[in-house]
Structure formats: structure tokens, C-alpha cells
Amino acid sequence: MSRERSDGVPGDAPVRRNGVQWPMLIGLTVVWVLLWGGLTVGNVLSGLVVAVVVTLVFPLPPIVFGGRLRARGLAVLIGWFVVELVVASVQVAALALRIGRPPLNAVIEVDLRSRSDLYLTLTAELLSLVPGSLVVEVRRSTSTLFLHVLGVRDESDVEAARRRALRQEERVVRALASDEELAAYLAEGVGR
Amino acid sequence: MTWLDVVSAACLLAGCALSLIAAVGLIRFPDLLSRMHAGTKPQVFGLLLILVGIGLRLRDWSDVGMLLAVAMFQLLTAPVAAHMVGRAAYRRGAVRRDTLLVDELTPVLEAEDRPGP
Structure with a gap:
């Protein structure tokens, strides 16, 4: 939220990442399959295509997560x-x-x-x-x-x-x- | 009618009641920020109850998946939408100061707007 406000701290600007983001792709595909309401090969493949397009068009800044789930x-x-x-x-x-x-x-x-x-x-x-x-x-x-x-x-x-x-x-x-x-x-x- | 149907009906009724109360709050609260509470909050819990009610009644995995997606998007988007509206309203001065007991943000924003030395 309010990401544009980095308050001028040098080197603090979010960096856009390149490369394939597998967790993102899988998550988006799962949502796509849920929305179509059926687990078929066609749904999964079309979902993957949509997920790749979405992640390429709207890249997100990386989340720094060094922790672990407890x-x-x-x-x-x-x-x-x-x-x-x-x-x-x-x-x-x-x-x-x-x-x-x-x-x-x-x-x-x-x-x-x-x-x-x-x-x-x-x-x-x-x-x-x-x-x-x-x-x-x-x-x-x-x-x-x-x-x-x-x-x-x-x-x-x-x-x-x-x-x-x-x-x-x-x-x-x-x-x-x-x-x-x-x-x-x-x-x-x-x-x- | 099984006991699952009874639980389902109870969830649906409770969810509807909460949504109705949210509408009442939307009318009765005095300013925009208070209305955001009524508009976004009892309705989150109300919607979740209604989704649980529908899920217990349908008992079909593809439908439950769809309901899960609805719940997930509601939980992800409601706070962001409420934050953006609240933030814009606050900065535009659409806040009734007489409803505030304490206001710790206005001094901070004013200090930022003042030109530096």
C-alpha cells in the first residue's frame, strides 16, 4: 500500500524482477481453474498462458521473505x-x-x-x-x-x-x- | 432436512443480518471514514457466513472452489479498497474533525507540506 512513498531513502526503490516466477504462475493458474470450475487439460493450459501474459505485463516488485512458516x-x-x-x-x-x-x-x-x-x-x-x-x-x-x-x-x-x-x-x-x-x-x- | 441444512440456513440468515446492519450503519454514521467501517467490515464477515452457508448446502467440490476464490478475493481486495478511499478522503479534507477524539495524522501531514528550510 502507498508504495510510491519511499520517502527519498536512497537505494530503497522497489526493483522489478525478471525471469519466471513459478509460485505466481501456479497460483494464477489455480485461480483460473477454480473460476472455470473444472480440472481439465484445456483449462490448465489456457490458465498457464494467461498467467504468463499477466506476469509479463504486470511485473511485481520482489517480496523479501527470509523467514519460515511456523x-x-x-x-x-x-x-x-x-x-x-x-x-x-x-x-x-x-x-x-x-x-x-x-x-x-x-x-x-x-x-x-x-x-x-x-x-x-x-x-x-x-x-x-x-x-x-x-x-x-x-x-x-x-x-x-x-x-x-x-x-x-x-x-x-x-x-x-x-x-x-x-x-x-x-x-x-x-x-x-x-x-x-x-x-x-x-x-x-x-x-x- | 439434515443438520447440515440447519447450520447452512443459520449461516445464511446471520450473514444476511450482518449485511443489513452494514447498510444501516452506512446511512447512520456521520462521516466518510466511519462509513467505510460499516461498508467494508460487517460485510466481510457477513459474506463469509453466506459463502459457508452456500457451501454447506451445495456440497460440490467445483462450487466450493469457486466460493473459496470469492472469499480469497474479498479478503485481499476489501482492505486495499478501504485504504485507498480512506487515504484519499483524509488528504482531501473530507473528514469531520468534530467526530475525532484524537488526531495524530494531521500534524504529520502539515509538517510534510511545509517547505523545508
Whole structure:
């Protein structure tokens, strides 16, 4: 999100990669087959052709992913996401139906602790999917998110929203980071 | 009617109720950013419930694959769309300041717009 804002950091511009991106090709082909609704040789071949054309016409910047999938962290991440989705959906629904004054909101700054495009993007996506928080601005250079939070009553609600965002990031890192990344992330937290 | 049909009907009804509440919120919330919450969020969960309901009723693998694709695209695109609309609205000043208890972004943007020394 907001990728054009690299804030003038030299050498920080995303580089477009060349060559065949097999995971991308396979993913696009699977989607194509799903959309046609049948696993036939014709569908797979036409899907591969479309995937090659799409990756050639719209090349994406590479994602730096040096981590590994941690099964336990991933389960915690998905489990908490579902819980938050349900709870927050009910809360926003209650706010929408409440009689009386419309809710107060807040725009808060959250400084994420990791320095990775991937974790920044994933955290922002997950926070946006959970009702009650909306990402209005992203600073890639400092890993800062600006969130619009629905229905705050006082300062303690604002701080609770900030902590919720940081916990979301921690779950993302614990699900995907390598040992070195996780150690650096935890060390960053001690310095705060 | 099996118990699967009952679960399916419950999911469909709950999903419809959430989508209806999202529409109510869209009308009742005061400004664009609050409306983005109502417009994008209960509807994500509502849609997922409806997809689960349909999947339990159809029980056919090619249909379930299609439903999975719908869910995936919804989860991928809804936050990006909400972010782009919210970001543009904020920068255009289409935000009602009187609904904000705290605003930590405006000072940051103003500091950036000011010409440097």
C-alpha cells in the first residue's frame, strides 16, 4: 500500500524482477481453474498462458521473505484473526444500531517494531479486515501505520487500540519470521 | 432436512443480518471514514457466513472452489479498497474533525507540506 512513498531513502526503490516466477504462475493458474470450475487439460493450459501474459505485463516488485512458516504461530494468527473478526463485527453492528449520538473516533499513529515490507503489509491488511480499524496512511520508511479507530470513549480506548495493533504485528512476526528476525524484533521491543 | 441444512440456513440468515446492519450503519454514521467501517467490515464477515452457508448446502467440490476464490478475493481486495478511499478522503479534507477524539495524522501531514528550510 502507498508504495510510491519511499520517502527519498536512497537505494530503497522497489526493483522489478525478471525471469519466471513459478509460485505466481501456479497460483494464477489455480485461480483460473477454480473460476472455470473444472480440472481439465484445456483449462490448465489456457490458465498457464494467461498467467504468463499477466506476469509479463504486470511485473511485481520482489517480496523479501527470509523467514519460515511456523505452524504454531500461524495457527495463533489465524485463530485470533477469526476471534477478532467475530467480536469486532458484533461491536460495529452494535454501534450502527445504537440509539443516540454517533460514536467518537480517533486517528492514531502506530509505530511498528519490525522493518519489513511484508510484515507491514500483512499487519495493515489484517488490521483493515478487522472491523473498527481502518488504515488511512502508511509510512514505509519508518514502518508507521495511521489507523482510524471507530467508537472510542476516552484515552484508555485509544491506548487499547494501539496495543491491539502492536499485538497483531507480533502475531504476524511470530508466524512468519526467521529466528534472527524474531530476535531483532524482540530486542526492538525492549528498547521502547 | 439434515443438520447440515440447519447450520447452512443459520449461516445464511446471520450473514444476511450482518449485511443489513452494514447498510444501516452506512446511512447512520456521520462521516466518510466511519462509513467505510460499516461498508467494508460487517460485510466481510457477513459474506463469509453466506459463502459457508452456500457451501454447506451445495456440497460440490467445483462450487466450493469457486466460493473459496470469492472469499480469497474479498479478503485481499476489501482492505486495499478501504485504504485507498480512506487515504484519499483524509488528504482531501473530507473528514469531520468534530467526530475525532484524537488526531495524530494531521500534524504529520502539515509538517510534510511545509517547505523545508
